Amino acid sequence: MRRALLALVPLIAVVFVSAREPAKPVAAASVSPASRDRGVYRLFDDAEARWVPFELTPGNQIRFTMQLDGRDRTAILDTGVSYTLLAKASPAVDTAKLVAGGSAQAIGGSVQLGWMPTRTLAIGGLARTGGGVTVTDLPAIATGSTAAVDLLVGADLLAGHALDIDYAAHRFRLIRSGRLPFKGETAPLSVSTERSVYESAATLGTRRLAPMIVDTGDGSAVTVTAAGWDAAALRVPATTAVSFGLAGPVVSGLAIVPEFRVGAMTARETEIRIEPAGGFSQSIGAAGRIGSGFLQKYRVLLDPGARRMVLSRGPTADTPPLRSTSGLLIGIEKDRLKVLHVMRGGPAAAAGWKDGDLICTIDGIAVTGDYASSPIASWSAGTSGRVVTLGLCDGTTRKLALKHFY
Known part of the structure; x- marks a missing residue:
């Protein structure tokens, strides 16, 4: 299915180019990346049969379920993260074990980190005993969805094995x-x-x-x-x-x-x-x-x-990418759309749209929580020349003529 062009595109990369200690550590102790317990890894003999099902989020990310310390946790597969990240807001965080972990370079700036030891971790046919995870803020908007996840699974867990991602079948394996x-x-x-x-x-x-x-x-x-x-x-x-x-x-x-x-x-x-x-x-x-x-x-x-x-x-390898014809890049906020960016040179810029404008209806149809998968979501990349009536959440309406512009 062709996706609507949304601005909710997450760019999650956290690279430990030069980890630094924060001015206010999470706890008295501090663990640098070089001195962390790496854990003991085991790839099971039947690992090739242990496919992990996943869903592709509206932001094109691989979201799946794994086990951390014996409990199911939601995760995103992220080879652009140096060390696996655990969301600070996750119920898996044990504050008594949390220590300072320095900071690292992320897209948009630097982020402060903690580190927490773990007992066990399992993904498909891979298991780890010991080791730990980096802990930081992980807002939902950075994961391409309205729902946050517990973990970003990074290169430290994945790189010792081959990662086979079957996007068409929505599954992967190690x-x-x-x-x-x-x-x-x-x-x-x-x-x-x-x-x-x-x-x-x-x-x-x-x-x-x-x-x-x-x-x-x-x-x-x-x-x-x-x-x-x-x-x-x-x-x-x-x-x-x-x-x-x-x-x-x-x-x-x-x-x-x-x-x-x-x-x-x-x-x-x-x-x-x-x-x-x-x-x-x-x-x-x-x-x-x-x-x-x-x-x-x-x-x-x-x-x-x-x-x-x-x-x-795959089956979509030669499918051209969707192009915005509205010039509006938008995020979903429950029952409304928020303009996150007005694209340079597009029809929305020419019509005076601004970042932060809120849209509640599209051609008279109300925006709902399942907007991303609904037919109305295709309007922002619709046919050039089509005129769309957008109802703002303040009760006013605006017409927008779609146009190819890049």
């Missing part, structure tokens, strides 16, 4: 490194010693971009630095978009390019987000990110131990 369960096109993959996240390389125009973080927690398709975009010298129209990281909102450029290459694979009509100068990728020494908005078009094998990523085209 298997032995070196296995090749399906055929596809191959790209390089490693876990960097500097950033402790999954990294590959890509080509945009004639420009090779490396390292590119392979980030299943990033709901967008592909993100590049401003310098990388300029070096690619592509003559395509661009607008603006907003996304959300753990440290807050980020405004970036947005364009759709005719060709994007990852290893031996060439993708057509790919959505590219362009970070401003000094953005997250540049600040950690990366060229950009390949997110779940791109990866979901393929079956994906991420195997840093074998130094390869394998992509097999």
Whole structure:
């Protein structure tokens, strides 16, 4: 099903480039990433049969259920996070065990961290005894949904094995490194010693971009630095978009390019987000990110131990990305839509729309809690020339003529 174009695109990357101790520690003790108990891992003999079902959130993230200390917890699979994160608001947090964990660089700025030891952890055919999790604020808006999750499962838990993500069947599994369960096109993959996240390389125009973080927690398709975009010298129209990281909102450029290459694979009509100068990728020494908005078009094998990523085209691989024709990027707030960003050069900008405007009806139909999966959600990327009547929550109405503009 084609999704409506929403602004609720989460960009969750937390990279321990240089962890620092906070000015006010969570507790008297402090545990640095280098000195943490790593735990003991076991991959069961039948791991290949232990598929983990997941749902793809409105923000293109892999949400599933795992076990932490013997209890089910909700989680997002996030190869762009160096160390697995537990939400501070989760009932799984034991404040008596919580110690200071420094801070780390996240999209939107830096975040303060704690650290908590754990007894057991299990995902599919993988189990860990001992070890621990990083603890920080994890707002729902940063996970692409109105509902928060307990955990972001990061590279520390995943990288010792191969991760097979079958997006079309909504399932994934962890298997032995070196296995090749399906055929596809191959790209390089490693876990960097500097950033402790999954990294590959890509080509945009004639420009090779490396390292590119392979980030299943990033709901967008592909993100590049401003310098990388300029070096690619592509003559395509661009607008603006907003996304959300753990440290807050980020405004970036947005364009759709005719060709994007990852290893031996060439993708057509790919959505590219362009970070401003000094953005997250540049600040950690990366060229950009390949997110779940791109990866979901393929079956994906991420195997840093074998130094390869394998992509097999899925049923939507050649489907062009949706383009906003309204110029409004919106978030869902129960029974209303909130304008999170007015895109540069779009019809909404020309009509005077502002960030924060609240919409309660679309062509007379009320916005409800199931808006994201309802037919009315397609209006923001509707046919050029269509006129939509939007009812604001203050009782006024506005008409908006849709138009292609990028």
